[in-house]
Amino acid sequence: DAGVTQSPTHLIKTRGQQVTLRCSPISGHKSVSWYQQVLGQGPQFIFQYYEKEERGRGNFPDRFSARQFPNYSSELNVNALLLGDSALYLCASSAAGGSPYNEQFFGPGTRLTVL
């Protein structure tokens, strides 16, 4: 069975540009969450989606947006990139959204570098 997949694996952008990151959850999972992990720190929660609806949002500016598609895959968009947006972006899937008792399984991440 395929795990969580993310694309691209690496990305280099310049300040002010826009980026779209993609995630496909484990088959049968309906919830996708996005996390940002800056070097040397633990992941920080950005968004959670379940059944195409936003279920939670972390302390990130409006430059960050996301959506979930009918097949439960998800995209994370970041506009007007800043140097501080350079990080590993992780996607996690779980069987149900909003339940704290479902394990979240992580994809390999997208390494974004903003120059």
Next chain:
Amino acid sequence: EDKVVQSPLSLVVHEGDTVTLNCSYEVTNFRSLLWYKQEKKAPTFLFMLTSSGIEKKSGRLSSILDKKELFSILNITATQTGDSAIYLCAVSSNTGKLIFGQGTTLQVKP
């Protein structure tokens, strides 16, 4: 503000040693605590703990939760070089979002 704190931040041991990693938390609406191992990119799931005092084991790894004192420990016995990684502790609140600690970097030397 919800907070998860791990200690130590880094640790260097030799193969065969036993290590204990700590995780304390202050999270409203606590529901579960999870441990992950992160080697290169994707954190891989180790344990989920919801009840106090019940030890979970997987091979040489074990973990326990104390909901009264608000902490958890992760033990690794007979460490191997393959255990070298960042160990992340995360707490799930009632919404299901994970609040992570900063991680403990473990290096196991041959």
